[in-house]
Amino acid sequence: MSTFEIVFLYGSLVMYVLGSLAAGAAARTGDRRRLNQARLAAAMGAGYQAVVLVSMGARTGHFPIDGAFEAFLFLSAAVTFLALALDGLRRLSVLVVGTLPLSLATTLLALAIRLTQQAETPPPEGVSSPWTALHIIVALGAYGAFALAFVTGILYLVAQRQLKDRSLPSMLGLMPSLETVARLNIRSVASGAALLAGGIVVGYFYARSLYNRDFDRVDPKIILSCVTLAAYLAILLLNRRPTFRGRRAAIASVLCFLLVMVNFWASLFWSGLHRYR
Amino acid sequence: MEICVTGLNHKAAPVELREKLAVDAPALGAALADVRGALSAAEAVVLSTCNRVELWTVHEEAAPGVDRVAAFLAGRHGVAPDALAPALYRHLGPEAVRHLFRVASGLDSMVLGEAQILGQVKDAYQAAQAEGATGRVLNRLFQTAVHVAGRVRSSTTIGERNVSVPSVATRLAGKIFQDLASKTLLILGAGEMAELAAAAFRTRGMTRILVANRTLEHARELADRCGGTAHPLEALPLVLPRGDVVVSCLRSESYVLDVAQVQAALLVRRQEPVFLMDVAVPRNIHPEVNRIENVYLFNIDDLQAIVDQNVLERQREVERCEPLIEEETQGFFRDFTPPDVTQLLAELRRHLHAMGEEEVRRTLGKLNGLSSPQRDEVAELARRIINKVLHPPSEALHGQRHGTQDHTIIELVRKMFGINK
Numbered sequence: 001m002s003t004f005e006i007v008f009l010y011g012s013l014v015m016y017v018l019g020s021l022a023a024g025a026a027a028r029t030g031d032r033r034r035l036n037q038a039r040l041a042a043a044m045g046a047g048y049q050a051v052v053l054v055s056m057g058a059r060t061g062h063f064p065i066d067g068a069f070e071a072f073l074f075l076s077a078a079v080t081f082l083a084l085a086l087d088g089l090r091r092l093s094v095l096v097v098g099t100l101p102l103s104l105a106t107t108l109l110a111l112a113i114r115l116t117q118q119a120e121t122p123p124p125e126g127v128s129s130p131w132t133a134l135h136i137i138v139a140l141g142a143y144g145a146f147a148l149a150f151v152t153g154i155l156y157l158v159a160q161r162q163l164k165d166r167s168l169p170s171m172l173g174l175m176p177s178l179e180t181v182a183r184l185n186i187r188s189v190a191s192g193a194a195l196l197a198g199g200i201v202v203g204y205f206y207a208r209s210l211y212n213r214d215f216d217r218v219d220p221k222i223i224l225s226c227v228t229l230a231a232y233l234a235i236l237l238l239n240r241r242p243t244f245r246g247r248r249a250a251i252a253s254v255l256c257f258l259l260v261m262v263n264f265w266a267s268l269f270w271s272g273l274h275r276y277r
Numbered sequence: 278m279e280i281c282v283t284g285l286n287h288k289a290a291p292v293e294l295r296e297k298l299a300v301d302a303p304a305l306g307a308a309l310a311d312v313r314g315a316l317s318a319a320e321a322v323v324l325s326t327c328n329r330v331e332l333w334t335v336h337e338e339a340a341p342g343v344d345r346v347a348a349f350l351a352g353r354h355g356v357a358p359d360a361l362a363p364a365l366y367r368h369l370g371p372e373a374v375r376h377l378f379r380v381a382s383g384l385d386s387m388v389l390g391e392a393q394i395l396g397q398v399k400d401a402y403q404a405a406q407a408e409g410a411t412g413r414v415l416n417r418l419f420q421t422a423v424h425v426a427g428r429v430r431s432s433t434t435i436g437e438r439n440v441s442v443p444s445v446a447t448r449l450a451g452k453i454f455q456d457l458a459s460k461t462l463l464i465l466g467a468g469e470m471a472e473l474a475a476a477a478f479r480t481r482g483m484t485r486i487l488v489a490n491r492t493l494e495h496a497r498e499l500a501d502r503c504g505g506t507a508h509p510l511e512a513l514p515l516v517l518p519r520g521d522v523v524v525s526c527l528r529s530e531s532y533v534l535d536v537a538q539v540q541a542a543l544l545v546r547r548q549e550p551v552f553l554m555d556v557a558v559p560r561n562i563h564p565e566v567n568r569i570e571n572v573y574l575f576n577i578d579d580l581q582a583i584v585d586q587n588v589l590e591r592q593r594e595v596e597r598c599e600p601l602i603e604e605e606t607q608g609f610f611r612d613f614t615p616p617d618v619t620q621l622l623a624e625l626r627r628h629l630h631a632m633g634e635e636e637v638r639r640t641l642g643k644l645n646g647l648s649s650p651q652r653d654e655v656a657e658l659a660r661r662i663i664n665k666v667l668h669p670p671s672e673a674l675h676g677q678r679h680g681t682q683d684h685t686i687i688e689l690v691r692k693m694f695g696i697n698k
Contacts, residue, residue, distance in 0.1 A: 031434060032431075032434065033432070159452070166579045166583075173437065177452055178550065179453065246571060
């Protein structure tokens, strides 16, 4: 990494730390100034990460997301940008409050991977192909949507608990209605499932063309991706039942995010084909 | 010039007194003329609301005493001066300015932080302006007050928390449902509380209203007033599933709604969430109902507790508002007080002559053999040059003396000549 990239990388970390602190204060007090500070920090953090990825791509001359570090960085920026966009479009400021700690955690993971990484190795086979880029972006987009489902699931459960207990701290002031959060949660699940399905299909056909034969290798990452997809499809199916909507759907989307985490884990350590360098 | 406010408000004056002194909009013109005439005011604004009556005046000389204002008000409104005097307050200068900024920001209101007062302050000012009763001072003061109130509201959360039971109730409903206008309100009861609830939810766009009551006639009357439909209480099992928001305010010694009834209604509703508000005492809805999933039950104490908490939060927020008010009060007087040109010119003269004398001393030290008259002539030369240099800026600054409130020229001159404050 160049000095420029390192400065921006740590800059994004600082922004997420500051943003998380401001978001925490906004959640406790409902202070609009703190909320605006959190928004600004989130935008700067995600912007810095985008700069790092673009710079890395320009420097190496190939698609920049070719490792776990870059994937985590992309995921963090994508989730933050998505939350900011939804906040701007639908006035869902609580999403920014909820995603900032997640973005911070993802950035810290990225940094931990970076610091423990050995010397840079050449990119894997076929990484410069536009199909690989599409496969990675669509799959990471799915993970981003699942992360949003996780955040909205948590928010739903917190808001519902506050309403049930009749304890109304200022957090509820930032909260949209339960209906809105529930809809956002299920739409995130649906978007994530569609993107993951798309990512699997693109990956399958590209692998077939790359290896010039029927692609029949059994890879832990592929199996886990299919399991993850099945789990989220199950949420969508179950959500048709009135008794599942709302709380149960929120719990399910929070639990299913564990599968997404395991999926990432598989890429890091178990997978052969998908193992990050 | 002296800014003065004399008035009374809800804190010290009972409503019987306030209503006697109140001035309605059509009578404002006459009231302003009377105030200016009787109190020898150069400018005047009369602020009359439910909770306060205030006379804002500007006087070229000293403002009239509180006794004179009390006598004027007593005579004009037919009130005994003895009853009026103890309730009156009077603020002058910075105190008066600070008071207006607090009033416009809702910090002096009965409901702390309420926004309605700002509109009333604006209306009072515009009415006085239309009557030609305001001038340079009150124009600036009231315009600044509007700006200060806006700043207080945008910089703090003083106005964000609901502090009445109906507003808290509608806000809570908004925390459950995305679009209240598309939901159905079911009111159990047809009394005063039922009417208040109907009015509060109608302001949030709810138009589908069902009223169920023991006496169908009363239910019909309320339903007619709020554009809903009336049902007998016996039909509750049929109407309950239709209500997304249920407000219960029936007089009943036992629970009207229990767990089984609500569960049955939820089955019909396909588990769609329902917000139950039990504002009756004794309570109408069994508290265990809140344990059912997708059911959110609040009783009158829960709502009042939220109101109390919000009032407390607003009171805490006042601490953040006061420094803003203070800063704006100082700023108002700083900008409004004419710059002291005479003092600046004296300082400027002193400063330049001191420099001149220093230079003359240094020069004379180098010139040996000069006689005493010659030495005096050199010193006089320096004085004349300084006076000639000072003449145009002095004239220009004297010209500004009555024409500007702008302190930037004074600051510029200080910087140019290196004069410290």
